[in-house]
Amino acid sequence: xxxxxxxxxxxxxxxxxxxxxxxxxxxxxxxxxxxxxxxxxxxxxxxxxxxxxxxxxxxxxxxxxxxxxxxxxxxxxxxxxxxxxxxxxxxxxxxxxxxxxxxxxxxxxxxxxxxxxxxxxxxxxxxxxxxxxxxxxxxxxxxxxxxxxxxxxxxxxxxxxxxxxxxxxxxxxxxxxxxxxxxxxxxxx
Amino acid sequence: xxxxxxxxxxxxxxxxxxxxxxxxxxxxxxxxxxxxxxxxxxxxxxxxxxxxxxxxxxxxxxxxxxxxxxxxxxxxxxxxxxxxxxxxxxxxxxxxxxxxxxxxxxxxxxxxxxxxxxxxxxxxxxxxxxxxxxxxxxxxxxxxxxxxxxxxxxxxxxxxxxxxxxxxxxxxxxxxxxxxxxxxxxxxxxxxxxxxxxxxxxxxxxxxxxxxxxxxxxxxxxxxxxxxxxxxxxxxxxxx
Numbered sequence: 001x002x003x004x005x006x007x008x009x010x011x012x013x014x015x016x017x018x019x020x021x022x023x024x025x026x027x028x029x030x031x032x033x034x035x036x037x038x039x040x041x042x043x044x045x046x047x048x049x050x051x052x053x054x055x056x057x058x059x060x061x062x063x064x065x066x067x068x069x070x071x072x073x074x075x076x077x078x079x080x081x082x083x084x085x086x087x088x089x090x091x092x093x094x095x096x097x098x099x100x101x102x103x104x105x106x107x108x109x110x111x112x113x114x115x116x117x118x119x120x121x122x123x124x125x126x127x128x129x130x131x132x133x134x135x136x137x138x139x140x141x142x143x144x145x146x147x148x149x150x151x152x153x154x155x156x157x158x159x160x161x162x163x164x165x166x167x168x169x170x171x172x173x174x175x176x177x178x179x180x181x182x183x184x185x186x187x188x189x
Numbered sequence: 190x191x192x193x194x195x196x197x198x199x200x201x202x203x204x205x206x207x208x209x210x211x212x213x214x215x216x217x218x219x220x221x222x223x224x225x226x227x228x229x230x231x232x233x234x235x236x237x238x239x240x241x242x243x244x245x246x247x248x249x250x251x252x253x254x255x256x257x258x259x260x261x262x263x264x265x266x267x268x269x270x271x272x273x274x275x276x277x278x279x280x281x282x283x284x285x286x287x288x289x290x291x292x293x294x295x296x297x298x299x300x301x302x303x304x305x306x307x308x309x310x311x312x313x314x315x316x317x318x319x320x321x322x323x324x325x326x327x328x329x330x331x332x333x334x335x336x337x338x339x340x341x342x343x344x345x346x347x348x349x350x351x352x353x354x355x356x357x358x359x360x361x362x363x364x365x366x367x368x369x370x371x372x373x374x375x376x377x378x379x380x381x382x383x384x385x386x387x388x389x390x391x392x393x394x395x396x397x398x399x400x401x402x403x404x405x406x407x408x409x410x411x412x413x414x415x416x417x418x419x420x421x422x423x424x425x426x427x428x429x
Contacts, residue, residue: 029257033250041245051243055252058245062253066260126236135237150237175198178230185233 014078021069033062036082039152043083046147047090049136057093061086076161083162087144094140126185134184138177145170146177190216195223201230370394 020028040061045054064085072081135143141163148159149170159170190212199205200213217224374391381387 029254030250033253037245037250038242042243045243054243055246055249058249059253059256063256063260066257126232128236128240131233131236131240146237150234151240153238171198171202175201178201178233181233182226182229186229 011074011077014072015074017078018069018072018074021066029066032065032078032082036079037062039079040082040086043147043152044086044090046132046135046151047087047094047140047143057086057090061089064089080158080162083148084164087148087162088164091140091144098140130185131181134181137184138180142173142177142180145173146181149174150178192216192220192223195220197223197226197230200227201234367394 017028017032021032037058041054041058044057044061045051048054048057061082065082068085072078076084135146138146144163145159148154148162149156154162156167156170156174159165159174160167163170165173195216196205196209196213199209205213217227371391371394374387374394377387378384378391
């Protein structure tokens, strides 16, 4: 799990890597990619919903990172900084896609509209394909918080840091996502 | 504790204090609905954490690297930097010319825009006079835009620090789109000279062109100041 506030050593290493990328040092960008691409791909592919879109999104994220590396100041770990870039980009893409399709987009900070927890489903086992589909059906902001917390294992403070929302909003979005997924899985049982 | 007070999310996350956890457990013992719900949400959470780890395709890094070859260095030049005192003066002259041309170009548009909102009745114009007036304003504005663009292009050709090809291409494309909108609006105005909608469309397209040129000027100025962050932001705007 990446920490949002890097320790002294980590901050030094992150700043050093950022400086080496800026100076065009051979292998520096590859090092950044090697450290973070796997986890970022895991995240963006589930945000995107298709592997072709995921490839494009990850490519965009690393191109953005390259262009913006000069603005990295070491306030957060390089991993958190990259996740922030990635999630902002994913949410922008998904929201513009929704807007083109005429769907209403939700806000990260919308008043909490937690689905009513009905007692219906009792999940003993969860089929992974069904779970993937349930995640895909979540609204983008809700999906982002759920993926970061429950799939990637970030803490709510880190999720809030990455998504630019409060810890409380992260908690409420994740909870909302779990309830929606439960309802989705229950309807398929 | 009743079901509405039950700290469901914290219970599933396991973040309750020992005292709250004991209270929650007491509620769960007597409430099968909450017990089932907590069990389900914990199942969802556990299943999510064990989902397959997806890996990017092996050639993705190569694809990104090939894209990077056409990128300017991250802290390097978005626009090529002038490297001599003479080159700087040419760039500054270009910026100044664009500002001037833009301001002059805006004037007739602003005047026309004000005319439509004035409370005092404007002197009556017959249809022909109105068309002539609009045409004259537009031709004057167009002439200034053209001169500014030509000047910038000439400088880009003669100065060693010519516009980054990608930036120039995007700018050119955006200008073509705006020019097309201007042509279409002008055609609409010719068939309906008194149509305020057609006039608005034309002025809007012209204002867009002004904004585009202003952003170009701003970009040049930020590059001159060495403000990479702001120049990058303007670059992104121009690239849209």
